[in-house]
Amino acid sequence: MKGVLLSGGTGSRLRPITHTGPKQLVPVANKPVIEYAIEDLEAAGITEIGVVLGHKGREEIQELLGDGSKYGVDITYIVQGNPVGLAHAVGCAREFVDDSDFVVYLGDNMLRHGVSDLLESFKTGDYGAGIALQEVSNPEAFGVADVDEQGTVTRLVEKPDDPPSNLALIGMYVFSPTVFDVIDRLEPSWRGELEITDAIQLLLDDGHAIDSHVVTGWWKDTGKPEDILEANRLVLGDKDLKMIGVIEEGAETDGRIELAESAVIEDGAVVRGPVSIAENTTIKSGTYVGPYTSIGANSTLEGIHIENSVVIGGSEITANGRIVDSLLGRNANVESADELLPEGRRLVVGENSQLKL
Ligand code: G1P
Secondary structure (H helix, E strand, C coil), X not given: CEXXXXXXXXXXXXXXXXHCCCHHHCEECCEEHHHHHHHHHHHCCCCEEEEEECCCCHHHHHHHHCCCHHHCCEEEEEECCCCCXXXXXXXXXXXXXXXXXXXXXXXXXXXXCCCHHHHHHHHCCCCCEEEEEEECCCHHHCEEEEECCCCCEEEEEECCCCCCCCEEEEEEEEECCCHHHHHHHCCCCCCCCCCHHHHHHHHXXXXXXXXXXXXXXXXXXXXXXXXXXXXXXXXXXXCCCCECCEECCCCEEECCEEECCCCEECCCCEEECCEEECCCCEECCCCEECCCEEECCCCEECCCEEECCEECCCCEECXXXXXXXXXXXXXXXXXXXXXXXXCCECCEECCCCEEEC
């Protein structure tokens, strides 16, 4: 079984963070989202992975993943070029896939339990595709499946106004190579894209059975800033966090903290986990880093009170104030202004931004 990891798309819902980089490289608990997908595929025994690249951030993704050897996998890069839909991206992998069944993993999705269960379920029958589902409160934002009482998938529809169920399609699929024939016949949807959901509906129309598997454990489509914060909370809540860096005497720490080798929590700083602090980052005296926060590499925090936030890295945050529920892009700096502003500002700050609070 091969794996196809889709890492195209424009990341429009994550702007301004994605003005200068692809959404799949946004870090969650100080690790780029796409690395979680590679690790899930590897854990399911899938070591031949085709990574489909769009226009955005091609070089950065290749630079990070390389030939895959550091993850124990073998990566082949496939260029999609124009982002004209997930089914088009899958279609670009035809040569790579050849005649094997394959898993498709959307590079901006994160799953607590990975892809192994979906694969096992698919292997138990003769299916054209296998889909993973989870109940959501806003099915109109996703692909939705209608499943009858016997568990048979009867219909699929992309972002319906009137959802037939609350079962959303999670961003991982298993396909037999038959899917390439239906992709050739797809017409663009209302959003001008060739939809993977429509391809699976065509498989159904052609008489193929579709396996469905309801996923237990959390799932996150990291398309929006609040999703990144939630994924960060979920991962920090679960992850085994290692404290390797320096905690000076007089620093107050509590709960689970991941502290990279060259990171320092100085005398007079307070850190309450779960928190992740990456390499070469210093938490100075008078700073409070509260639960569910990840601070990226090469950052300095001094005097700020920050919690439930993600700082991507390279930031100087020296304001006296509170930052909550915020996502700060690479090299974003925050410093104090003279006048006092209300506490607890919520920020989504793009790369290289300068803020005066
Ligand atoms: C895509 C799929 C949708 C699926 C979702 C999962 O949506 O089209 O069917 O439910 O991923 O994350 P998009 O992120 O393109 O809006």
